[in-house]
Amino acid sequence: MFGRSLILGGGLALLVCGAAIAGDNNTLYLVQTSDGGSLANSFSSDQSNAHGNTITASQTGSGNFAHVTMCSGGLAVPCGGGSIELTQNDAGQYNGGDQFTAGGQTVRNYVSISAQDGSSARVDQLGGGNSATLDVLDGAGTIQQNGNDNTAALTVEDGTIGTITQNNNSNTATLTVNGVSGAAASLTQNGNDSLGPVVGSVPYAGLPVTITRN
DSSP states (O other), X not given: OBSOEEEEESSEEEXXXXXXXXXXXXXXXXXXXXXXXXXXXXXXXXXTTOSSOEEEEEEESSSEEEEEESOOSOXXXXXXXXXXXXXXXXXXXXXXXXXXXXXXXXXXXXEEEEEXXXXXXXXXXXXXXXXXXXXXXXXXXXEEEESSSOEEEEEEOTTOEEEEEEESSSOEEEEEEOOSSSOEEEEEEESSSOBOOEEOSSOOTTSOEEEEEO
């Protein structure tokens, strides 16, 4: 399978790219819409052994779950070059009735992405009560959240550029800087009562790490 495009829609989407069926330079477009409820939409994709694949996904409403692995890292032939852009939008539907538990949190929408070996990932969440977790190695990762009561966690490894931006109030962000070379990271929070630590398993002094709270 080479250079193929796939369009998916509906409440449950599962895409696996294992060693035996690994495809390169493919494109996936996914659109999911829900009226709310626990896990109304669920999307999982494993691109561990693929090269140069692109995913563009959109989940609208609440009760959305997404888990994506763009590259597992450590392969004999690096599987980088892939990218994912995922948007979750529950704006105008923010109420406690549609929450569910994921990643040890009570959330309305949840996304977890691992992108390694040169892959890139961007997560945009609109509305409130959303959670995004992003782990990037030797690539680029961005989390942007516009709304209240959102949670973001970004882990930046070697050779990685990582960014968290949160707009509005009562948002929480954790920026973990593990990179010792070629890493850069920024955390920007615009709003009231927002908080979150910047931590590192190694000292990140000397690395371009920027924290802005307005």
